[in-house]
Amino acid sequence: MKNILYIVDDHNMVRNGLKAWLEQHTDWRVPKDFASSKECFDYLRCLSELEEKLRKEIFPEIIIVDVQLIGETGFALVQQIGKKYPEIKCVMYSMFDTTGFVLQAKDSGAKGYISKVAKEEELAHCLEVVQNGGTYLEQYMAEAQNKVDSIVTVLSKQERNIFEAILQEKSNKEICDELFISPRTVENYTSRLYAKIGVKNREELLERYK
Incomplete structure (x- = not known):
């Protein structure tokens, strides 16, 4: 049985491309994707009202959340999910890999952070690490700090x-x-x-x- 994952990104092409790759090349199934944090959180609330057996069949283990959504950031959604549904692990997905964004992701409760320009294999590895109870944040924090250190010299x-x-x-x-x-x-x-x-x-x- 495939693992369940949701995607929150305001770009339809990004969601569709990511979903297609994950379902074709990994053990993840993506039954739902959302363009906003409200859509995602409202849907999770609806799932809570379902019978336990049906809920388990479509309830996500991981949610990939874009850092920059239209008119909002994904950090607040990650915090909401962490408080209401602590069993769900969030991975933040962004064009930016600066220290500030990675630290905000960590502070909001995200278990992983992945750049949108990273190779697909790295995304798959990130999801595996997070699924197994680890975090995938330190790599980006170190890389971002190295950028600052190289400038300071x-x-x-x-x-x-x-x-x-x-x-x-x-x-x-x-x-x-x-x-x-x-x-x-x-x-x-x-x-x-x-x-x-x-x-x-x-x-x-x-x-x-x-």
């Missing part, structure tokens, strides 16, 4: 200070007060910092390295 001491302050989402005024430098000096250092690490603005830096 090419920055001056003051640029590193500003880089770390931006990662903590401190404002330019807070950086001025903390480092005892003028707003113009912060702007100059920030411009050089962006040029060195190849980003255009603060938002892009946070998206890539946080």
Whole structure:
């Protein structure tokens, strides 16, 4: 008997492609997929009202949840599932593998985190690890931290200070007060910092390295 898995992703093509690959190449069956967290949680609530035998036949062991859904993130859904249905394990699926996203996934209760650009074999391995009671988070946390470490080596001491302050989402005024430098000096250092690490603005830096 195949294991049951659901998918929550706001892109229909992603859901269909992922479902087709899993059902063709693994022991996972995907009887339901959803475009939003509300659709998923409402369906789980309906399952709770079914007879035990029927419920077991379609109740998921794992749910793959996209980090970025339309108008929301998947983190809240993972938290809800963890509180209401602790027997379900969640794996977060995302284009982003930065430390910030992986830590949020871990804090929300996710047991796994996988990049959408990862090879299919890695996804299958992630699901196997999570199914067997393990977690698949540390790999991405280490990789994301390595990205930050490699950047820090090419920055001056003051640029590193500003880089770390931006990662903590401190404002330019807070950086001025903390480092005892003028707003113009912060702007100059920030411009050089962006040029060195190849980003255009603060938002892009946070998206890539946080």
